[in-house]
Amino acid sequence: xxxxxxxxxxxxxxxxxxxxxxxxxRDAIQDATKLKAQDALSDKPNFTCLxxxxxxxxxxxxYLNFVLxxxxxxxxIVIDLGQDQVNSVRQLVKREFPKANIEVKQANALNxxxxxxxxxxxxxxxxxxxxxxxxxxxxxxxxxxRILKKDGFITFRELTSDGIVSxxxxxxxxxxxxxxxxxxxxxxxxxxxxxxxEKVKFKFNRNSSPIPxxxxxxxxxx
Numbered sequence: 001x002x003x004x005x006x007x008x009x010x011x012x013x014x015x016x017x018x019x020x021x022x023x024x025x026r027d028a029i030q031d032a033t034k035l036k037a038q039d040a041l042s043d044k045p046n047f048t049c050l051x052x053x054x055x056x057x058x059x060x061x062x063y064l065n066f067v068l069x070x071x072x073x074x075x076x077i078v079i080d081l082g083q084d085q086v087n088s089v090r091q092l093v094k095r096e097f098p099k100a101n102i103e104v105k106q107a108n109a110l111n112x113x114x115x116x117x118x119x120x121x122x123x124x125x126x127x128x129x130x131x132x133x134x135x136x137x138x139x140x141x142x143x144x145x146r147i148l149k150k151d152g153f154i155t156f157r158e159l160t161s162d163g164i165v166s167x168x169x170x171x172x173x174x175x176x177x178x179x180x181x182x183x184x185x186x187x188x189x190x191x192x193x194x195x196x197x198e199k200v201k202f203k204f205n206r207n208s209s210p211i212p213x214x215x216x217x218x219x220x221x222x
Contacts, residue, residue, distance in 0.1 A: 021062040028155035031218035047074040052109050052125040054080050060089045079107040120147045123154040130185035141200045148221040157216045162190035
């Protein structure tokens with residue numbers, strides 16, 4: 001995993017990566033607003049966000065800047081399984097966001113027992129699900145369901161198999177990950193995600209992102 005993050009830094013340092021992140025964060029709020037038929041950020045006291053998984057300082061900085069611009073008094077929790085990523089983001093927060101209410105923690109997303117029931121408004125992640133099997137992915141959704149407030153929402157981007165082209169792209173992504181980063185990915189189908197959403201009773205929508213075949217999703221806790 002350490003090797004994966006180290007090599008992914010090459011991607012995240014590209015100017016296009018920061019442009020991509022800002023675009024999808026903005027679109028995420030619009031998606032949540034459409035699903036809830038109201039402003040996803042309006043009249044939300046004690047607004048709390050959770051960023052699940054972070055490739056390092058660059059991704060963390062973009063997310064924190066975006067959220068604090070629209071909700072300067074909110075609480076933000078950033079988690080990752082990798083200690084190197086956690087240490088890096090902690091230094092970023094100390095250096096650039098000293099007055100913000102930000103907690104950075106090394107944690108497994110399947111066990112968020114330090115977060116209370118119905119306490120999170122917004123969960124975001126990107127390309128996260130390929131590290132989970134079909135069974136553990138459903139467990140992840142159940143854990144997220146537990147911590148989300150009513151009408152809380154989840155946004156993420158994921159490449160899933162939904163036809164010949166996307167299936168081939170998914171296999172090529174897995175092959176590249178194995179050769180370049182030494183990580184074998186868990187590939188998921190769009191229908192698999194839909195079944196999980198229905199089991200956990202999430203209302204959801206799916207749209208395109210600036211990266212072809214990497215769809216953006218929004219789930220709302222009903």
